[in-house]
Amino acid sequence: MTHVAVVTHEAGVSDALAQLLAEATGAAPRRLDDRAVEAAADEGAFARARAVLKGQADVNRIALANRRKKLLIADMDSTMIPVECIDEIADFAGVGEQVAAITEAAMRGELDFEGALRERVGLLKGLPVETLEQVYAERVRLNPGAAALVKTMNALGAMTALVSGGFTFFTARVAEEAGFQVNQANTLLEADGKLTGAPGVPILGRAAKLEALDRLCAEGGYGRADVIAVGDGANDLSMVEAAGLGVAYRAKPALEAGADACLRMSDLSALLHLQGIGDAEIVRG
Structure with missing residues (x-):
């Protein structure tokens, strides 16, 4: 069999x-x-x-x-963490509903990612930078199974990378907490202690996630078949389709359609189970 x-x-x-x-x-x-x-x-x-x-x-x-993978590449917002950071920032800025509607449409693949990001970041203009720390402290936590997934992959000798269309302020902190070896995301420009309303360029979206997958494969001597990728939205589709095992985690239909495996009821440790990794090898706590 x-x-x-x-x-x-x-x-x-x-x-x-x-x-x-x-x-x-x-x-x-x-x-x-x-x-x-x-x-x-x-x-x-x-x-x-x-x-x-x-x-x-x-x-x-x-x-x-080739069931056990050598590279884990994961989205952050609504995948490794349960929230969309830009929506949480917007809530503090008083434009939460407006930004959340744009985010939802972008995740369904109905809007161009770069344009949607610029529009949302523009609505944050003038917000004190210190608010980002408050958002992280009050709104951001790891999803169940996230730490076990990353720490176990690390222990088994795999490369682990967090790639996001969000922002480095959050990926750096989430990567450290979960144990990711590498992280990449967009930047929020600031001046005089406030957000300028513009993201740094180039804007990293769907294509950048696939480029990161191929770059890390080249650096580690892996093939795409050696990769397990996980995400939840249309922005993750290219990397999920390219990976040897592409996983849709509580995802939008646009991503589920292109994924090898779909998780709707399981926590993130299920990515280990899909690779045949069980209790004796899983690093918990």
Whole structure:
């Protein structure tokens, strides 16, 4: 068998669900930990398993060849953290609803990313720079499973990179907290302690994420097949499609359509389970 059906859920995968997987695939299940179980599955068995477990857990079919990846590349906003930082900044600036509407449309792929970013940043003109620290302290936290994902990949010798269409003020802090080795994002220009209402150039968006993936592959001697990439919006589509294993995490339909695996009910540690990594190797805490 060349593929496995991997069943994951943030709240855990019960023995009853494991038994349903076994019955659907006709294969003995292998439990990775309390949140994941897998079984050998061809296309027909996977279809049965997905139908039986629909709405109860995430079910993804993963190739066994080159399963463990050497490079993790991840989006930040609404992926590694539960918020869109620019929306949170805008809330402090009193333009939250206006900016959030633009963000949502951009994430669905309905707006040009660069134009949408310029428009949103323009609405922040005059905001004290010190507000960014308040936003980080009060609004930004890691999503469940984020630290375990990054720290485990590091421990297993992989490269880990946080790539964002957001801002370096936040990626630097999130990368340090989660353990990412590399981070990149846009910059917010400032003068006299206030935001100027303009981003630094060049603006890093969808193309820049793919370029980062290829650059890191070249630096590490990896191929695209060695990469696991995760994101949630249209801005992540190119890197998710290019990666050997592209994952849509609680994502917009535009990204789910191009991803190899979709996670709607699982936390970020499921990216380890998709690679066959279980409890004995996961770095927690």
